Amino acid sequence: MLIVVSxxxxxxxDYQREHEVAAPTPLExxxxxxxKYPALENALFDEANELRKFNAVYVDKQKASPQRLNEAxxxxxxxxxxxxxxxx
Amino acid sequence: xxxxxxxxxxxxxxxxxxxxxxFLDAISEACPERDLKSEPIPRGELGTPAAARxxxxxxxxxxxxxxxxxxxxxxxxxxxxxxxxDGSFGLLISMFPAVASIIxxxxxxxxxxxxxxxxxxxxxxxxxxxxxxxxxxxxxTRLRQEGDxxxxxxxxxxxxxxxxxxxxxxxxxxxxxxxLYVVLIDAQDEGVELEPVFAxxxxxxxxxxxxxxxxxxxxxxxLVRKGGGLSHAQHFLNPRRVxxxxxxxxxxxxxxxxxxxxxxxxxxxxRPLSSYSAVQAAFxxxxxxxxxxxxxxxxxxxxxxxxxxxLYDGDDAHTSAAKYGCVQAGLLVTQRAFELMxxxxxxxxxxxxxxxxxxxxxxxxAGAQDIVKINTGARALLEAC
Numbered sequence: 001m002l003i004v005v006s007x008x009x010x011x012x013x014d015y016q017r018e019h020e021v022a023a024p025t026p027l028e029x030x031x032x033x034x035x036k037y038p039a040l041e042n043a044l045f046d047e048a049n050e051l052r053k054f055n056a057v058y059v060d061k062q063k064a065s066p067q068r069l070n071e072a073x074x075x076x077x078x079x080x081x082x083x084x085x086x087x088x
Numbered sequence: 089x090x091x092x093x094x095x096x097x098x099x100x101x102x103x104x105x106x107x108x109x110x111f112l113d114a115i116s117e118a119c120p121e122r123d124l125k126s127e128p129i130p131r132g133e134l135g136t137p138a139a140a141r142x143x144x145x146x147x148x149x150x151x152x153x154x155x156x157x158x159x160x161x162x163x164x165x166x167x168x169x170x171x172x173x174d175g176s177f178g179l180l181i182s183m184f185p186a187v188a189s190i191i192x193x194x195x196x197x198x199x200x201x202x203x204x205x206x207x208x209x210x211x212x213x214x215x216x217x218x219x220x221x222x223x224x225x226x227x228x229t230r231l232r233q234e235g236d237x238x239x240x241x242x243x244x245x246x247x248x249x250x251x252x253x254x255x256x257x258x259x260x261x262x263x264x265x266x267x268l269y270v271v272l273i274d275a276q277d278e279g280v281e282l283e284p285v286f287a288x289x290x291x292x293x294x295x296x297x298x299x300x301x302x303x304x305x306x307x308x309x310x311l312v313r314k315g316g317g318l319s320h321a322q323h324f325l326n327p328r329r330v331x332x333x334x335x336x337x338x339x340x341x342x343x344x345x346x347x348x349x350x351x352x353x354x355x356x357x358x359r360p361l362s363s364y365s366a367v368q369a370a371f372x373x374x375x376x377x378x379x380x381x382x383x384x385x386x387x388x389x390x391x392x393x394x395x396x397x398x399l400y401d402g403d404d405a406h407t408s409a410a411k412y413g414c415v416q417a418g419l420l421v422t423q424r425a426f427e428l429m430x431x432x433x434x435x436x437x438x439x440x441x442x443x444x445x446x447x448x449x450x451x452x453x454a455g456a457q458d459i460v461k462i463n464t465g466a467r468a469l470l471e472a473c
Contacts, residue, residue, distance in 0.1 A: 007466055008223060042266050043225060047315040054322045058470045080470060084463035085224050085318070086325055086408075086455030 001029045001077040005040075009083050012040040026059050026079045027051075027069040043083065056082045089399055091159060091390055099156070100164050103145050109171060111138035116173035119292065120437050126286055128251050128294035129177060135210030139181070142168070144208045146185045151192050151200055152208050153185075158327060158392040162334035162385070169338020173439060175446035176292035178335035179453075180249050186331065187214045187257050190324050191272075194311055203255055203272055214272070215253035217244040217298060218321055224259075224268075225318075229300065231260040231269055238310070240273065240303045250296025251284055258300075259317050268317025272309045279303035289445030326404055328454040329411035330388045336414050336450060337385055340378045340421050343443055347371070347425040350432070361428070370428055374421045381417035384410045405467065408460045415450045415457055422447045 003019045010017065013033070023029035030051075034041040046052050057064045058080040059073060073079075104112075115133070122129065133139060146161040147153020156164065169178055184207055191204040191214065206212020220227055220243065229242025240260055247256065255274045262269065273280060279302050285295040312320045351362040351371065361367050388410035394400035422444045426433045433440035451457050 007462070008225060011225070039266055042315060043318075046319050047313065052319050052322075054319065056467055061470055063471055082463075082466045082470070084408075084467070085322065086329075086459050086463065 001026070001073055001075065001079050003029055003033050004078065004080040005033075006080075007083055008085055009040065009043055009081060012043055013037045024072050025070050026057060026064060026073060026077070029073075029079055030057070030069075030081070044081070054084050056084070058082070089394055089397060091393075096160060096163055099160055100167055103141060103154070103156075103164050104167055104171075105141070108138045108141055111136065112168060112172040112177075115177050116171075119174035119177075120439070120442070122174075122176075122292045123442055124436070126284075126291040129174070129180065129292045131252050134180070134184075134213070134252065140208060140210050142181050143185055143210065147188055147204075147207060148192050151205055153189075157396055158331065159389040160393075162331055162389040165331065165335040166338040166341075169335040170341050171338075173342070174292060175339065175443075175449075176290045176294075178339070179290055179293050179332070180252070182328075182331050182335060183216060183248050184213045184253075186324065186328055187216055190320075191257065191311065196311070198308055199272060199311055203257075206254070212255070213249065213253045214255045214257050215247045215249045215296075216324070217247050217250075217256035217258040217273070219244060219246045221245055224321065225266070227259065227261040227265070227268065229258070229260045230263060230265065231271065232263050236307055238271065238305050238307055240271065240300045240305065243297065243299045245297050246285060247296050247298055249294045250282060250298055251294035253294075256298060257311065259321055262314050267315040268312075268321070269310060269314055270312035270317045270320050271305060272311055273300065273303060273305060277303050277305060288448060289442065290449045325454050326407050327392050329407045329460075330385060330392055332450070332454055333381070333385045333411050333414035334389065336418050336447075337378070337382050339443070339446075340381065340418055343421050343425055343440070344371075344374060344378060346439070347374070347428060350429055367428060370424050374424045377417035377420045381410075381414040384413050405464060408455065408464050411454065412457060412460045412464075415447075418447045418450060 001021055003021050004017060005013050006017060019033055021029045021032045023032050044051060044055055057069060059068060060078055144153045145156045145164055149155035165182055188204040188207040192200055203212060203214050222228060232239050253275060255272050258271050258273050260269050260271055279300060281299040283297045285297050287295050351367055352360055354361045388406045391400055391406050425440055426444060429440060432438055
């Protein structure tokens with residue numbers, strides 16, 4: 001799958017937007033990416049190891065539910081992570 | 089869930105009784121002078137029974153508050169925005185209770201007793217200490233552990249109500265810099281340095297910069313442990329966008345009424361200004377902006393309330409849309425009012441020049457307009473309407 005990272009998260013992946021990752025599901029793909037870029041893990045996952053609510057994941061241009069994140073995808077799936085952080 | 093307007097207004101008017109309305113009028117009367125001098129609203133005034141009635145309105149019943157939900161509380165703030173001339177007051181009475189409420193959510197009895205319950209009688213106010221001159225992933229305010237002591241160094245550049253607060257709900261990074269904690273730091277803790285921030289508008293809001301120089305706090309002042317701070321901040325800020333906007337809707341109504349009175353009573357070339365079609369068109373634009381923003385904010389308050397009650401599990405993009413639209417509408421309303429009233433609006437004691445200055449402050453509050461657009465746009469490009 002291709003994982004696309006943008007916006008505020010891109011600094012955690014050496015400013016590379018696209019990453020080819022081999023994994024059966026989107027969530028496992030994201031976790032694989034955080035193994036390569038450990039600093040990304042804290043931005044994406046909370047202390048309970050759940051995806052933080054201010055992150056949205058899209059699989060093949062569809063917003064992914066928690067269930068969808070754990071479903072198998074094709075090798076050419078496109079997974080995009082959008083984060084929405086705002087200040088005070 | 090039913091959103092009954094009649095029952096709502098009964099509840100709102102129950103909060104805003106005669107004593108509270110008189111209090112709001114007194115705050116209004118003192119506002120122009122305070123604004124000229126950049127004086128914070130006196131702490132004593134926020135501790136009066138009338139202020140306490142407002143401040144306790146949205147605090148959970150479990151800790152002694154009146155337990156208004158977002159819909160009800162937003163509509164109270166809207167009425168306050170209509171009645172009270174002081175924008176800073178609106179900002180403070182929405183912010184301090186929001187901090188107390190999120191502390192109450194922690195279920196930490198020690199922290200609730202020490203930092204949340206005091207809002208009920210005006211004895212303790214806690215400010216939100218988050219903003220630095222950097223992004224949330226790069227905070228420079230750091231916490232290090234030395235035995236069972238926590239030592240904090242850093243700076244927060246803009247605290248609403250900082251000059252009035254007894255403590256700060258402070259977002260700090262761990263030693264590695266990447267995981268946020270939330271801690272409570274008292275204004276009297278050794279090493280805390282406070283400095284007023286003089287702003288263009290909202291000058292009675294007690295804006296401050298706070299520096300932490302080797303501030304030592306006990307570990308029981310941790311509100312959120314390592315790694316939970318970022319989610320906590322967004323959880324705090326998300327509804328705040330709409331709550332703040334609720335007050336702004338009231339301010340817009342006030343502005344429209346002030347402007348229409350001027351236009352109806354000002355004669356030019358033997359006719360009231362309001363009889364000129366160009367003036368009618370401009371005022372119509374103002375009214376349209378106000379009505380659109382009001383509908384959006386009201387709807388967002390309902391969705392927030394449904395989520396609060398566990399009845400709605402949908403996207404929260406509505407809060408950003410409501411905030412963004414409300415701020416843009418507010419800027420349009422004040423600018424058009426300025427254009428229609430001409431030189432009269434430019435000079436003290438006409439409040440319009442202060443309303444413009446106050447309104448510009450909303451651009452950056454609870455998520456700056458440009459960030460709201462970027463975040464919304466990035467998602468919208470991947471989602472069909």
